Amino acid sequence: MAARLISVVLFAASAVIVFWYALVHTVHQGTLSIPDLHGRGVTTAEKLVHDLGITLVVEEEGVFSADYAPGKIATQNPHPGFHVKAGSSISVRVSLGGERTVTPEVRSLSLQAALRALEQEGLLPTSHAEVRGQTNGDSVLATDPPQGESVPPEAEVRLLVNSAPQRQLWVMPSLLSFRVETVSRFCRRHHLRLGQTHEVDYPGLPSGVVLRQYPAAGSPLSRSDIITVWISK
Numbered sequence: 289m290a291a292r293l294i295s296v297v298l299f300a301a302s303a304v305i306v307f308w309y310a311l312v313h314t315v316h317q318g319t320l321s322i323p324d325l326h327g328r329g330v331t332t333a334e335k336l337v338h339d340l341g342i343t344l345v346v347e348e349e350g351v352f353s354a355d356y357a358p359g360k361i362a363t364q365n366p367h368p369g370f371h372v373k374a375g376s377s378i379s380v381r382v383s384l385g386g387e388r389t390v391t392p393e394v395r396s397l398s399l400q401a402a403l404r405a406l407e408q409e410g411l412l413p414t415s416h417a418e419v420r421g422q423t424n425g426d427s428v429l430a431t432d433p434p435q436g437e438s439v440p441p442e443a444e445v446r447l448l449v450n451s452a453p454q455r456q457l458w459v460m461p462s463l464l465s466f467r468v469e470t471v472s473r474f475c476r477r478h479h480l481r482l483g484q485t486h487e488v489d490y491p492g493l494p495s496g497v498v499l500r501q502y503p504a505a506g507s508p509l510s511r512s513d514i515i516t517v518w519i520s521k
Contacts, residue, residue, distance in 0.1 A: 319371040320342065320371065320374060321369055322342075322364075322372060323368060327356050327361065330359075330382065337378060340374075342374070342375075342378055346380055347379055350382045350383065350384040352388075353384070353385070354385075354386040357385070358383055358385040360382060360383050363380065364378055364379070387441055389409055390436060391409075391411065391433050391435050391443075392409050393435045395435065397427065397428050398427060410441045410442060411443055414445070416446065417446070418448075418449050418451040419449075419451070420451055420452035423450050423454055426451060427450050429449065430448040431447055432448075455510045457508045457509065458509045459506060460503045460504065460509040460515075462505035463517060466497070467496050468485060468517065468519050469496065471498060475515060480511065480513075481513065483515060485519055494520065495519070498517045499519060499520055501517050501518070502515070
């Protein structure tokens with residue numbers, strides 16, 4: 289009884305295998321197996337499928353792919369191994385290389401605004417160098433990589449930032465022996481800041497003559513500096 293049961297099972301299994309082989313052979317009879325075109329150049333792929341009697345259709349829109357060099361086939365439809373009849377077509381797309389972005393224009397922006405602009409583009413502002421007095425206020429002077437350069441996502445970007453406003457400087461003139469009224473008119477005319485006036489007893493001189501000054505003559509002077517004088521009492 290057991291031997292008969294085993295014989296029946298083996299017969300059924302053999303029948304299934306024979307049926308499956310016949311079915312596959314029948315379905316695939318007269319068809320072609322799609323070759324794997326990934327990584328091939330378009331010219332090479334066209335020749336390969338042409339010899340099989342298949343048409344290659346290159347879709348104009350490429351795809352970003354880090355796995356295949358630019359210009360090489362990155363996707364195909366139908367996939368490799370799929371069976372088609374002679375005269376069928378295969379659609380492919382070529383690689384555009386790894387996905388890229390462009391360094392945005394952030395010059396003249398403040399440091400914080402530049403950081404936000406870079407982060408919105410998926411870039412990583414990693415560090416910045418500072419200089420002083422190159423332009424007015426806090427602003428970005430340059431980037432590395434420079435503006436407009438094509439870079440991969442999450443590329444590192446370094447900034448050159450002006451951290452202190454530019455100051456226009458003059459040379460402090462000598463105010464000694466001038467009357468305070470003359471010094472006051474001079475400061476108003478040149479938009480300079482005259483601060484406190486200290487009176488000092490100095491016998492032999494009329495009142496209001498400058499005896500001492502700060503900053504000293506020859507020192508650098510900006511519009512924001514405060515000039516102090518000591519005059520005869």
